[in-house]
Amino acid sequence: MARAATTSDAFNAVAEPRRREILDYLALGERPVGDLVVKLRLEQPSVSKHLRVLRDVGLVRVRRNGRHMLYRTNAEAIRPLHEWTKTFERLWAHQLLRIKERAEEKARKADEEHGG
Amino acid sequence: MARAATTSDAFNAVAEPRRREILDYLALGERPVGDLVVKLRLEQPSVSKHLRVLRDVGLVRVRRNGRHMLYRTNAEAIRPLHEWTKTFERLWAHQLLRIKERAEEKARKADEEHGG
DNA sequence: TTGACATATTCCCATATAGGAATATATAGT
DNA sequence: ACTATATATTCCTATATGGGAATATGTCAA
Numbered sequence: 241m242a243r244a245a246t247t248s249d250a251f252n253a254v255a256e257p258r259r260r261e262i263l264d265y266l267a268l269g270e271r272p273v274g275d276l277v278v279k280l281r282l283e284q285p286s287v288s289k290h291l292r293v294l295r296d297v298g299l300v301r302v303r304r305n306g307r308h309m310l311y312r313t314n315a316e317a318i319r320p321l322h323e324w325t326k327t328f329e330r331l332w333a334h335q336l337l338r339i340k341e342r343a344e345e346k347a348r349k350a351d352e353e354h355g356g
Numbered sequence: 357m358a359r360a361a362t363t364s365d366a367f368n369a370v371a372e373p374r375r376r377e378i379l380d381y382l383a384l385g386e387r388p389v390g391d392l393v394v395k396l397r398l399e400q401p402s403v404s405k406h407l408r409v410l411r412d413v414g415l416v417r418v419r420r421n422g423r424h425m426l427y428r429t430n431a432e433a434i435r436p437l438h439e440w441t442k443t444f445e446r447l448w449a450h451q452l453l454r455i456k457e458r459a460e461e462k463a464r465k466a467d468e469e470h471g472g
Numbered sequence: 473t474t475g476a477c478a479t480a481t482t483c484c485c486a487t488a489t490a491g492g493a494a495t496a497t498a499t500a501g502t
Numbered sequence: 503a504c505t506a507t508a509t510a511t512t513c514c515t516a517t518a519t520g521g522g523a524a525t526a527t528g529t530c531a532a
Binding site for chain 2: 243244246251252254255256257260263264267313314315316318319321322324325326327328329331332335336
């Protein structure tokens with residue numbers, strides 16, 4: 241089996257850095273494709289193709305305004321990612337605490353040696 | 357250019373569902389490879405290959421214990437994902453509010469028509 | 473209708489999979 | 503040394519890219 245399609249879910253879609261940049265930019269407000277081409281310094285076809293992927297997984301919404309297609313980020317589709325990463329929050333807080341404790345322990349020992 | 361390597365960063369590494377399952381399981385505590393083979397019902401080589409990817413991007417840590425390799429999730433490496441998704445939190449909260457407002461507006465109008 | 477502008481799609485190709493099968497490496501026990 | 507156990511790596515193949523180039527589609531304006 242090959243790698244899952246970029247359009248299979250939000251996780252695969254946002255794995256591409258340029259698509260994250262697009263989402264960041266479109267989170268500020270709806271923008272036409274041309275703006276993204278300028279901002280990201282990408283060829284127009286590339287931008288359109290990235291937008292197609294994002295659209296397929298619901299990460300962006302579009303509406304037409306004359307010749308322009310106005311895209312915007314649909315944050316709701318990012319939420320599952322947030323929820324998943326959140327389940328590890330407790331863990332990294334705990335791991336950081338352990339690191340801090342060890343550092344303090346080390347400092348205490350060194351101080352003892354120096355003092356004694 | 358082709359798709360970025362799965363080992364290029366945490367975003368690409370966790371795009372694969374089985375790797376997320378592995379991280380979920382190893383978050384409970386360190387476990388040998390064999391446990392993952394049983395739990396995920398995957399072939400041992402597949403598990404080892406997924407672990408290799410996760411290790412390359414720092415998402416898991418290993419230590420040897422006799423013939424066993426004990427893996428554990430390194431939550432700290434998931435944090436960048438969490439931080440990125442978090443930047444959209446404000447946005448989806450706002451979007452949900454708008455949806456709620458519209459629903460209430462709609463209900464109000466329908467009530468008016470019914471009443472008047 | 474014709475031309476200009478904005479965006480989308482198609483074709484091409486080098487590259488990277490994920491899993492299956494087979495094999496290699498490492499360690500413990502005898 | 504030899505065997506069993508645990509894990510890692512290699513080889514294979516179908517599949518899916520992402521960007522570049524070229525082209526198609528859609529809309530406005532005159």
